[in-house]
Amino acid sequence: MAGNGGTGGTDAVKRPNAQLGSWFMRSGWSKGELARQVNRRARQMGAHHISTDTSRVRRWLDGEQPREPIPRILSELFSERFGCVVGIEELGLRTAHQSPSTSGVDLPWAGPQTVSLISEFSRSDLMLARRGFLGTSLALAAGPTLIEPMQRWLVPVPAGQGGAPAGQDRAPRPARLSRPELELLESTTAMFRQWDAQCGGGLRRKAVVGQLHEVTDLLQEPHSDEISRRLFKVAAELAELAGWMSYDIGLQPTAQKYFVLALHAAKEAGDRPLGSYILSSMSRQMIHLGRSEDALELIHLAQYGSRETATPRTQAMLYAMEARAYAGMGQPSKVKRAVRMAEDTFGDALPGEPEPDWIRFFSEAELNAENAHSYRDLAYVAGRSPTYASLAEPVMQRAVELFGKDPEHQRSYALNLIGMATVHLLQKEPEACAAMAQRAIPFAKQVRSERVNTRLRKTVDTAAREYSGVAEVRRLSEELARQLPDHAAEAV
Numbered sequence: 001m002a003g004n005g006g007t008g009g010t011d012a013v014k015r016p017n018a019q020l021g022s023w024f025m026r027s028g029w030s031k032g033e034l035a036r037q038v039n040r041r042a043r044q045m046g047a048h049h050i051s052t053d054t055s056r057v058r059r060w061l062d063g064e065q066p067r068e069p070i071p072r073i074l075s076e077l078f079s080e081r082f083g084c085v086v087g088i089e090e091l092g093l094r095t096a097h098q099s100p101s102t103s104g105v106d107l108p109w110a111g112p113q114t115v116s117l118i119s120e121f122s123r124s125d126l127m128l129a130r131r132g133f134l135g136t137s138l139a140l141a142a143g144p145t146l147i148e149p150m151q152r153w154l155v156p157v158p159a160g161q162g163g164a165p166a167g168q169d170r171a172p173r174p175a176r177l178s179r180p181e182l183e184l185l186e187s188t189t190a191m192f193r194q195w196d197a198q199c200g201g202g203l204r205r206k207a208v209v210g211q212l213h214e215v216t217d218l219l220q221e222p223h224s225d226e227i228s229r230r231l232f233k234v235a236a237e238l239a240e241l242a243g244w245m246s247y248d249i250g251l252q253p254t255a256q257k258y259f260v261l262a263l264h265a266a267k268e269a270g271d272r273p274l275g276s277y278i279l280s281s282m283s284r285q286m287i288h289l290g291r292s293e294d295a296l297e298l299i300h301l302a303q304y305g306s307r308e309t310a311t312p313r314t315q316a317m318l319y320a321m322e323a324r325a326y327a328g329m330g331q332p333s334k335v336k337r338a339v340r341m342a343e344d345t346f347g348d349a350l351p352g353e354p355e356p357d358w359i360r361f362f363s364e365a366e367l368n369a370e371n372a373h374s375y376r377d378l379a380y381v382a383g384r385s386p387t388y389a390s391l392a393e394p395v396m397q398r399a400v401e402l403f404g405k406d407p408e409h410q411r412s413y414a415l416n417l418i419g420m421a422t423v424h425l426l427q428k429e430p431e432a433c434a435a436m437a438q439r440a441i442p443f444a445k446q447v448r449s450e451r452v453n454t455r456l457r458k459t460v461d462t463a464a465r466e467y468s469g470v471a472e473v474r475r476l477s478e479e480l481a482r483q484l485p486d487h488a489a490e491a492v
Contacts, residue, residue, distance in 0.1 A: 014063035019092030021061050027081050031057040041073045044250050044450055065094050076252055079140065084290055087139065105141045105260045106149040114264040118235060119216035121257060122209050140253050142286070147297045153263055153275055154305050177218055182230055185215065189237050190357040196241060197361065197409045200447035201248030208245060212238040229269050236265035237358060240278045247285050250450040255285060273310045276302035277358055280321050292328030299325055311355050316346035317362045320370035327377035335378055339371045361409065365402030369416050372396035376419060379426050389426035396420045414443035414452045421459050430467035434476040437463070441483050453484060
């Protein structure tokens with residue numbers, strides 16, 4: 001049955017899938033647990049027809065080839081489990097044919113092609129989301145496959161290419177976009193960004209993708225160079241936000257594709273600081289996927305490319321992300337240096353200094369949050385080091401206090417409450433961990449963010465496994481199961 005992610009055809013002789021079996025055995029999951037995770041991820045993707053059970057997982061292990069989107073889902077789940085990109089082929093599964101326009105990150109750096117690619121991808125996203133197959137034709141890129149194409153962000157655009165209209169086969173027509181309408185587009189993008197911070201990526205993602213598609217239609221009309229650059233900037237910001245929202249709800253290949261397209265649009269806009277911000281979002285995704293070396297390469301590329309144009313606040317954000325990457329690599333001296341540079345550079349930001357809306361999120365609260373997570377990550381890499389956990393505690397506490405006074409960034413508040421809970425776990429303080437995680441539950445219910453839900457569940461599961469005899473931890477586990485059940489579906 002297709003609804004169960006069954007095979008697309010019948011093999012004469014099926015052999016056990018040794019590759020999938022190997023990854024499955026090392027994961028430590030049971031067949032039932034893997035089935036539940038597949039179903040949860042399918043709902044996040046909009047594939048509500050998927051209903052997998054233990055017998056179906058057993059058939060995959062026995063050699064049955066599942067239909068899309070199951071191979072993509074399994075690739076994402078195992079990638080996140082092992083902290084590295086696990087391709088579909090590495091799982092012994094067959095992948096659907098991918099067209100160049102919807103697969104890969106090595107794309108042409110030219111205005112017309114950028115407009116066409118964003119238009120096609122956003123249209124496909126909207127169509128496939130309605131049909132329940134969002135993101136099924138994509139694969140994550142990592143290592144040189146990802147880094148080398150992004151390095152061409154710094155190569156100058158040949159004269160005459162930037163801002164050229166993409167619809168060359170259409171009859172020329174007068175531009176209909178007035179300056180007030182362009183300003184409204186720019187303010188709408190800022191509004192979408194605010195909604196994301198308040199409500200998470202699951203609530204307005206399709207609206208952002210739809211707006212992005214509309215902007216590509218405008219980019220195919222004739223405009224002055226100034227208007228074209230501003231439209232490309234709007235497209236870059238919307239594509240980055242679509243990527244960020246996709247990342248937030250667990251659609252990793254879709255997120256990466258939008259980030260790449262956003263970087264292309266930022267290049268056409270001639271906006272190096274915006275490009276550095278997009279690269280920082282890509283870096284965050286790589287950190288999430290356990291690819292700290294890739295994250296560091298992306299951040300260094302962002303720093304180099306915007307070294308003469310970024311404001312102190314943007315530079316501070318990049319230093320903080322550099323610290324996160326070094327933490328994942330277990331390099332404490334470089335973490336401390338990057339943290340110090342982030343703090344010092346943030347102090348150079350002048351009150352009232354004109355800055356783009358996209359960097360407004362990087363407040364004192366966010367600075368403390370990033371630096372605290374760097375120390376927390378160091379503690380994990382160093383075998384639960386109490387030294388680094390003690391460094392993380394006051395900084396994380398300051399982030400929690402500041403975000404608690406910020407009604408706009410509810411998701412960040414939830415993530416830092418959970419972060420504080422993990423620090424208490426590192427310090428062997430289960431009661432304090434339970435109290436912090438308990439405070440995060442109402443926000444996890446409020447925001448549509450798989451990142452928040454996943455981190456909260458993992459923290460509570462770890463606490464329950466290590467401190468099952470502590471009453472507060474038991475009550476927390478029961479409360480989480482009631483308030484945030486696994487079967488709660490995410491909107492896209």
